[in-house]
């Protein structure tokens with residue numbers, strides 16, 4: 001007997017550019033398959049490999065999901081817990097929080113959150129609770145992309161208003177600068193870039209699949225992007241492709257930048273970047289001629305001078321007039337603002353009576369090591385023991401008996417193993433929400449297709465209940481999901497309710513492609529592009545960007561890049577059995593010339609070592625990486641590795657020039673070869 005078949009349309013809410021449409025197939029009320037939605041403009045019927053496995057594996061396996069609230073019974077880190085009721089767990093957590101509020105600073109309650117789910121309510125609503133409490137937020141963007149956000153905001157007034165990918169039809173050239181769509185945006189790689197009839201230029205120290213597929217690959221030394229951007233401006237100047245009329249009408253500061261541009265000859269740039277002068281010249285002319293789009297990757301700004309690198313590339317964009325017209329512009333992220341929605345509607349920072357408080361992720365381990373600064377930590381949507389820097393120091397801090405640790409997650413991670421209370425979260429298949437891609441200008445429904453396992457609850461409901469247990473009474477802490485969704489959809493002006501959106505799955509915010517900064521109005525203080533920025537200067541940064549390239553590590557060290565892995569989504573999926581099989585062969589990739597100098601051969605065990613930690617790895621040799629560079633993907637779970645560590649055990653948590661954010665793609669290590677006994 002066939003039984004009744006039903007298909008629920010929903011959307012993938014992972015931290016991924018694509019925001020794919022999903023078709024959940026149900027028989028007799030039970031999910032049988034999670035597939036790509038054939039009608040969806042991005043996914044066109046296919047999920048990426050990792051989601052196809054995980055959504056039909058661990059994510060629907062009650063045996064590996066957290067199902068009930070848990071209270072710690074063993075030592076911190078032992079992962080030993082007993083099941084308790086929601087009422088008991090929340091009452092105890094509330095009592096301990098009330099004690100902290102009575103006896104000290106609410107700011108000593110910290111919370112970390114990030115990209116577990118990017119659906120708008122589950123990803124943002126819980127911050128209301130923490131604002132109201134007066135807690136300190138560990139600024140999520142500081143572990144990812146803050147330097148780039150601030151750099152672009154200095155120059156254009158916003159980093160969250162990018163090009164509309166549909167305007168590629170008007171572009172001659174697309175530059176993918178420090179992003180790896182073949183891993184981080186698989187459908188943009190497979191369809192959007194591959195179907196683009198013009199020239200694709202990839203600028204990346206790694207020859208990843210997108211770079212292999214590009215017409216030009218500039219495999220520059222890591223950390224030399226600013227030098228490259230200035231050299232490209234120099235070449236554009238010589239070719240008569242600097243748009244002086246555009247600059248004088250719409251930008252401030254070109255005259256201040258120009259003397260530095262004039263110094264950055266092709267020979268100078270070639271020496272700094274390690275690229276052939278002809279290649280730089282070709283890329284410069286292709287781009288400058290325009291119209292051209294630049295995809296500004298989040299990977300590119302994770303370097304010590306990442307803010308300056310972003311300002312330099314942004315200056316190139318402005319100087320060549322590649323902005324404000326169809327087929328031109330840049331994209332870092334398209335924020336909900338591009339669909340009329342201000343996210344503070346969800347996060348409600350005004351609930352923080354003394355103003356929102358935040359610290360950098362780069363300081364998290366140090367703050368948690370200090371009982372005066374941290375008495376409680378909540379983690380939700382975030383697996384800090386896999387994703388954050390200073391892994392060993394962080395782990396040591398989490399063993400503090402006097403630190404209340406509460407973790408909401410859908411799985412038992414390295415981090416939840418240290419919790420006093422583990423709160424089971426529902427996943428995206430189990431409740432309604434909204435998803436806005438940060439690449440496309442789409443508005444999508446996340447639609448409930450199943451009940452959560454056991455007693456798991458959506459994030460927003462967990463924090464509503466905790467607010468109740470705390471006897472908080474501000475109505476903003478208890479707003480219902482239907483009300484929140486109606487507010488968001490109302491702000492889009494689309495005149496669509498959730499039921500209709502759920503039927504459609506995804507709708508475009510505008511029927512026709514949007515032009516970035518249409519009308520050439522920029523939300524800066526002057527209303528113009530501020531290549532020279534008084535705001536940057538006031539914040540202690542140079543007024544204008546300057547040409548820079550990091551020195552290559554010269555003391556026998558290597559620079560570790562740890563970008564996105566195609567089989568993981570940050571740390572998510574590393575616990576799925578089928579995905580773990582695929583990760584088994586991954587290792588530390590280094591250039592054959594470097595390997596030869598050390599007598600390292602393919603498959604040989606090596607140790608990466610620095611002042612922060614050490615990581616045993618298997619060597620993989622490939623010319624896909626530049627010399628003096630080692631590629632180790634992010635995201636493995638320490639507890640599945642015999643060393644109980646991943647690449648973040650090597651990450652000292654150094655901060656970028658702007659925004660106190662992560663420069664994880666600049667970690668320096670030595671290679672040691674283990675001696676056999």
Ligand SMILES: Nc1nc2c(c(=O)[nH]1)N[C@H]1C(S)=C(S)[C@@H](COP(=O)(O)OP(=O)(O)OC[C@H]3O[C@@H](n4cnc5c(=O)[nH]c(N)nc54)[C@H](O)[C@@H]3O)O[C@H]1N2
Nearest residue numbers: 114115116144381382383387408409425562570571572634
């Ligand atoms: N070495 C190195 N480290 C990095 C990076 C790097 O490039 N290199 N990249 C950094 C970047 S860009 C980022 S954004 C961070 C991301 O770091 P994380 O925020 O830790 O990333 P995720 O693994 O996506 O998600 C975290 C957790 O959320 C859980 N989760 C999923 N859905 C839900 C839900 O609905 N509710 C709750 N409560 N939990 C849920 C998942 O099970 C997972 O444990 O990592 C950073 N770390």
Ligand SMILES: Nc1nc2c(c(=O)[nH]1)N[C@H]1C(S)=C(S)[C@@H](COP(=O)(O)OP(=O)(O)OC[C@H]3O[C@@H](n4cnc5c(=O)[nH]c(N)nc54)[C@H](O)[C@@H]3O)O[C@H]1N2
Nearest residue numbers: 178179180183184222223297298299563564568569570665
């Ligand atoms: N499969 C998968 N998809 C993901 C994620 C994932 O973990 N896995 N993570 C998601 C998240 S949170 C984010 S933030 C995005 C990130 O996705 P991307 O924006 O693509 O960023 P990364 O993967 O960190 O790095 C991209 C590229 O930057 C390059 N890079 C490193 N240093 C430099 C440099 O100095 N100069 C230049 N030009 N390039 C450099 C790396 O070699 C890498 O190829 O992806 C999202 N999508």
Ligand code: SF4
Nearest residue numbers: 012016019020048051
């Ligand atoms: S992670 Fe990205 S590519 Fe994979 S299904 Fe989700 S949105 Fe699509």
Ligand SMILES: [Mo]
Nearest residue numbers: 015144145298
């Ligand atoms: Mo990220």
